[in-house]
Amino acid sequence: MASKPRILTSGKDMIWTLIPLLAVCALVAIASGNCSVGLTGTASDDKTPAYDVYNGLAADARTMPFPIRRPPTPEDWKPNSGSTGEMAGGATSSNVGWVTGTGAYLQLTQTNASEDDLVDKLGGDDVSSGTGTKHIGGHTWVTYSTHDDNKFWITDLSDVRIAVMSRGPDSEMEQMAQSVLAQQPLPK
Helix, strand or coil: CCCCCHHHCCHHHHHHHHHHHHHHHHHHHHHHCCCCCCCCCCHHHCCCCCCCHHHHHHHHHHHCCCCCCCCCCCCCCEEEEEEEEECHHHCEEEEEEEECCCCCEEEEEEECCCHHHHHHHHHHHHCCCCCEEEEECCEEEEEEECCCCCEEEEEECCCCEEEEEECCCHHHHHHHHHHHHCCCCCCC
16 A cells, blocks of 8 residues: 555544554553552542651751650541741741541641741731631630631740641641640650
């Protein structure tokens, strides 16, 4: 069979060439197990290795100029991130995040920054003032929310400010707030 003259090839020919190629690529990806679709959205679906909260917060306690607390969490919460950061005025922060049992992300931030600087860090320009207060663990938490439904609560323990941030249910945020306040600071 003679090949088509170049002038008679069109985009349709390219599409008919790409369809089998894409089908083969999809089969290889599925067969190799490197492709998955997370439909349930729970922490147990995540195949990412868990963040080592125990050692991460212990290291922060040794290096940060303020006390660090390590809260226990429910078994179905998966720690997925941790970082330290510099904030305004030379303040530092220790941040740890979990995917909770409901599939929401929850972040715990401990810092020596002022509450105003912490609000700027967590909410950016999206937050103007507090939305109220909550009394948890014998302390008052100022509540904030952003236009994209992110909410965070901050309490001041004089030598450290603690924030809990999530889009998840308030019950999980309250659980973290109680848990962190019930802990003694880690040794330096």
